[in-house]
Amino acid sequence: MNEEIKLSWKGKIHMSSSELFVGRVISKEIKNQELSVILEGKDLKTDRFKLFYLDSTDRLEDNSLSNIKGLNDIEIGDIISVKNSKIRSVYRTKSNNNFIFATIRCNSNCLMCSQPPLDVDDTLENYLIWNYTIDLLNNSPRHLTITGGEPTLLGERLVLLINKILDKFPDLLITILSNGRMLALENVIDTLSNIRYRKNVVFAIPLYSDVYKIHDHIVQAKDAFYQTCLGIHKISSLGFPVEIRVVLHKLSNPRLLSLSKFIHKNFPFVYHVTFMGLEIIGYTKANKSELIEENTTMAEENLLASLKFLSSWKYNVSIYNTPLCHIPESLWSYAKQSISDWKNSFKPECERCLMKKDCSGFFTWNIKYAKVKPFLEKP
Amino acid sequence: MEINTLRKEFRKFQNLEYYNDLISNNIKLLPFNFKRLNSGKELLISMVGDYLIAPNGTVNYLLEKKIDKISESLYFDLLSNHIISDSDDIKSLELLANRYRAKKTNAFNFAQLHIFVITLRCEHTCQYCQVSRVSQNKEKFDFSHLNLFKGINLMLASPEKDITMEFQGGEALLAFDLIKDAIAYTKKKAKLVNKRINYVICTNLAPINNEILEYCKLEKILVSCSLDGHEELHNDNRKRPGRNSYSLVEKGLNLSFDIVGRENVSALMTTTTLSLQHPIKIIDEYRKFGFNSVFLRPISPYGFATKNKNSNYQTVEFIKFYSKGLDYILELNRNGEYFKETYTSILLKKILTAYSENYVDLMSPSGLINSVIVYDYDGKIFLIDEARMLAQMKDFTFQIGTVDDNWETLLSNPIIEKIGDAGVNDYIAGCSTCAYNIYCGADPVLHHATQGDMYGFRPDSSFCQRNMSVLDIIFNKIDNEPDTLEIFKSWVNNE
Ligand code: SF4
Numbered sequence: 001m002n003e004e005i006k007l008s009w010k011g012k013i014h015m016s017s018s019e020l021f022v023g024r025v026i027s028k029e030i031k032n033q034e035l036s037v038i039l040e041g042k043d044l045k046t047d048r049f050k051l052f053y054l055d056s057t058d059r060l061e062d063n064s065l066s067n068i069k070g071l072n073d074i075e076i077g078d079i080i081s082v083k084n085s086k087i088r089s090v091y092r093t094k095s096n097n098n099f100i101f102a103t104i105r106c107n108s109n110c111l112m113c114s115q116p117p118l119d120v121d122d123t124l125e126n127y128l129i130w131n132y133t134i135d136l137l138n139n140s141p142r143h144l145t146i147t148g149g150e151p152t153l154l155g156e157r158l159v160l161l162i163n164k165i166l167d168k169f170p171d172l173l174i175t176i177l178s179n180g181r182m183l184a185l186e187n188v189i190d191t192l193s194n195i196r197y198r199k200n201v202v203f204a205i206p207l208y209s210d211v212y213k214i215h216d217h218i219v220q221a222k223d224a225f226y227q228t229c230l231g232i233h234k235i236s237s238l239g240f241p242v243e244i245r246v247v248l249h250k251l252s253n254p255r256l257l258s259l260s261k262f263i264h265k266n267f268p269f270v271y272h273v274t275f276m277g278l279e280i281i282g283y284t285k286a287n288k289s290e291l292i293e294e295n296t297t298m299a300e301e302n303l304l305a306s307l308k309f310l311s312s313w314k315y316n317v318s319i320y321n322t323p324l325c326h327i328p329e330s331l332w333s334y335a336k337q338s339i340s341d342w343k344n345s346f347k348p349e350c351e352r353c354l355m356k357k358d359c360s361g362f363f364t365w366n367i368k369y370a371k372v373k374p375f376l377e378k379p
Numbered sequence: 380m381e382i383n384t385l386r387k388e389f390r391k392f393q394n395l396e397y398y399n400d401l402i403s404n405n406i407k408l409l410p411f412n413f414k415r416l417n418s419g420k421e422l423l424i425s426m427v428g429d430y431l432i433a434p435n436g437t438v439n440y441l442l443e444k445k446i447d448k449i450s451e452s453l454y455f456d457l458l459s460n461h462i463i464s465d466s467d468d469i470k471s472l473e474l475l476a477n478r479y480r481a482k483k484t485n486a487f488n489f490a491q492l493h494i495f496v497i498t499l500r501c502e503h504t505c506q507y508c509q510v511s512r513v514s515q516n517k518e519k520f521d522f523s524h525l526n527l528f529k530g531i532n533l534m535l536a537s538p539e540k541d542i543t544m545e546f547q548g549g550e551a552l553l554a555f556d557l558i559k560d561a562i563a564y565t566k567k568k569a570k571l572v573n574k575r576i577n578y579v580i581c582t583n584l585a586p587i588n589n590e591i592l593e594y595c596k597l598e599k600i601l602v603s604c605s606l607d608g609h610e611e612l613h614n615d616n617r618k619r620p621g622r623n624s625y626s627l628v629e630k631g632l633n634l635s636f637d638i639v640g641r642e643n644v645s646a647l648m649t650t651t652t653l654s655l656q657h658p659i660k661i662i663d664e665y666r667k668f669g670f671n672s673v674f675l676r677p678i679s680p681y682g683f684a685t686k687n688k689n690s691n692y693q694t695v696e697f698i699k700f701y702s703k704g705l706d707y708i709l710e711l712n713r714n715g716e717y718f719k720e721t722y723t724s725i726l727l728k729k730i731l732t733a734y735s736e737n738y739v740d741l742m743s744p745s746g747l748i749n750s751v752i753v754y755d756y757d758g759k760i761f762l763i764d765e766a767r768m769l770a771q772m773k774d775f776t777f778q779i780g781t782v783d784d785n786w787e788t789l790l791s792n793p794i795i796e797k798i799g800d801a802g803v804n805d806y807i808a809g810c811s812t813c814a815y816n817i818y819c820g821a822d823p824v825l826h827h828a829t830q831g832d833m834y835g836f837r838p839d840s841s842f843c844q845r846n847m848s849v850l851d852i853i854f855n856k857i858d859n860e861p862d863t864l865e866i867f868k869s870w871v872n873n874e
Pocket residue numbers: 323324325326346347349350353354355356359360361362372373374375
């Protein structure tokens with residue numbers, strides 16, 4: 001996980017008998033600028049209830065982690081997991097955009113991956129954490145995203161989690177961020193067909209080109225294009241809504257309009273097409289020269305033509321995570337503020353900008369590279 | 380492995396060439412058809428109906444595998460429009476299968492339109508009509524209650540859940556009481572088998588009155604009327620004592636708009652020789668009544684319609700008429716008025732979207748059986764409305780039985796197998812290599828009637844001539860007039 005997002009912390013373990021603990025924050029105290037947090041929950045291996053202590057100072061007590069930096073983000077009601085000396089925030093009660101982190105594994109390896117995958121089997125662990133987290137939830141999340149890695153690698157367990165949380169909160173809307181490749185497989189489709197609330201579960205699937213090799217190159221996986229295309233057909237024919245996500249960068253920009261036409265002809269049933277700004281984090285940093293667009297005029301023209309094409313065919317289209325001063329005014333009506341609460345940041349110059357209240361700002365981790373042109377007069 | 384070494388392992392990225400399936404220019408052609416446009420450019424159409432307009436010479440380069448002569452962006456377009464494949468194993472095969480199925484979904488349906496010729500009686504003696512009778516003899520020319528209910532039972536025993544029941548004539552409203560009985564019976568029975576029925580009454584509007592319209596409103600019945608054009612033309616085409624057909628339509632339409640609402644009233648025209656000179660007047664007539672579409676419809680070249688001097692014209696003349704009308708309509712749209720031509724719109728939906736339109740003449744496999752069934756006043760069952768005209772001339776080829784039969788007997792009629800063969804244009808001589816076959820139909824009935832052979836001979840088939848010409852007009856416009864494409868889109872989108 002990324003340090004910037006403050007979703008994981010490390011500390012010094014002391015006398016813990018649990019291998020994997022999940023609990024809810026029941027108290028948070030600040031004394032002399034030192035923080036101590038008490039969790040109430042369960043050791044998932046032994047199925048025993050207990051308390052767990054997190055501290056920013058040294059604390060020598062059973063079931064505790066000490067010397068943790070930057071715990072301030074934690075709030076009462078949050079759900080936290082502890083494994084060895086590592087703490088992860090599982091559920092944030094105040095957030096609009098909670099997510100199930102299904103696995104760090106992925107069958108693709110996209111050039112611009114913000115969350116680079118690892119070949120570690122964490123699927124059982126993540127399942128156990130969320131299986132218990134759902135029990136701990138008192139209120140429905142406003143929205144839930146299932147992400148990874150590739151969530152469908154969770155298989156049957158993904159279905160169990162989705163059915164369990166939707167049994168409890170039948171009005172909840174879930175978005176699964178899947179690369180769609182596994183969905184081309186009949187057995188995966190069979191498994192997913194056991195999800196009981198299909199209309200509540202949107203599959204948000206990325207497609208970066210209408211040409212197989214460009215897409216395969218971007219996601220660094222052979223035949224990924226054909227698998228994803230077929231996956232989109234198959235998951236949609238089960239009745240799940242499908243959203244197509246396109247990340248804008250130097251490799252996807254040139255054929256953006258052709259991709260939009262391809263979507264119209266091959267996936268006319270999609271309920272939303274979203275264009276997203278590039279996140280300069282994870283792999284992107286390593287592939288900057290390949291990904292960062294220099295020909296911004298061409299990119300803007302193609303984006304505008306694509307949005308016009310898709311909306312003329314009545315598709316629901318949006319641009320996410322792109323600040324208003326980076327796109328021509330004609331595209332503003334498509335620009336959405338990101339639903340996530342921890343991704344948006346602004347530069348100091350933005351304070352002077354008249355458009356700030358309508359602007360999505362930047363991914364926090366893009367700020368370093370970002371240039372802004374504040375609007376000082378009403379455009 | 381340590382996490383950090385794993386990270387490094389993952390960071391070895393491959394370049395674009397690594398993902399290229401193409402080995403030494405050895406491209407594979409997927410099934411596609413092509414045609415030259417007026418501009419000299421080539422129109423390539425894939426097996427699922429995605430079209431591409433490419434520079435002169437493209438097809439040749441593809442055939443000769445001279446892909447170095449093709450620009451990279453065109454090459455990518457050819458790939459993504461399913462015209463070529465880079466590898467031997469066509470990896471998009473299942474995707475294409477789904478697309479093809481979507482384009483042909485109508486073939487998986489059974490008839491949704493069930494036409495009941497409730498009476499043959501009519502007070503009009505229209506130029507092109509060959510079946511109606513001016514008569515008071517209800518016994519002889521109306522559906523008997525017994526046959527009517529048998530027909531309805533058959534309709535309700537057919538597989539579709541959503542059914543349109545259309546009452547035709549003669550003049551259907553001369554048998555209004557019978558229609559009421561039919562609807563009452565259908566409503567009662569449909570509930571038991573859980574089907575939704577929409578009702579349509581086709582009428583010349585002469586007998587329409589408040590009572591009938593109030594009933595239509597109550598039962599949510601759509602009113603479909605005949606309107607051939609301006610007063611003089613309409614009265615010439617649609618003869619009746621007093622020569623007042625037009626004024627009756629005018630009165631009837633306004634009354635219908637008032638009572639059942641505009642959205643529940645539609646009008647249909649038939650083109651006679653007299654109409655050919657007046658495309659613009661006809662369109663203006665439709666606009667005058669507030670309609671925002673017109674269906675420029677040629678006469679069915681069957682039976683004694685073709686023997687009448689005002690019904691006998693060449694397809695070329697019709698195409699001139701259509702083309703003039705279409706240009707006028709496009710001009711209206713350019714000036715901000717939404718108005719569409721229905722036949723063009725049906726084709727456009729097939730051209731511009733992944734889907735199709737359920738229009739019986741333009742289907743392959745042909746729309747017989749899977750689109751419409753006709754119950755004639757005397758209990759005969761036909762595959763299509765036009766078959767009644769053939770029957771009038773003692774040709775019963777397309778009669779599959781009577782209301783006394785059950786579906787098993789009706790559908791085991793040998794004609795159905797023949798249609799299964801002659802109704803698929805993918806392998807009809809002429810059509811199989813035609814650029815337009817994915818958008819076009821087969822129409823075995825028309826070819827049987829006009830050429831004595833259900834497969835037909837395309838070089839002098841009026842069906843082929845009409846569709847080829849209309850599609851040529853459409854594609855040359857798409858090629859040359861970018862603003863027309865936007866208008867076309869708005870027609871498909873219905874707004
Ligand atoms: S200057 Fe800042 S607030 Fe204004 S449009 Fe740019 S990013 Fe948004």
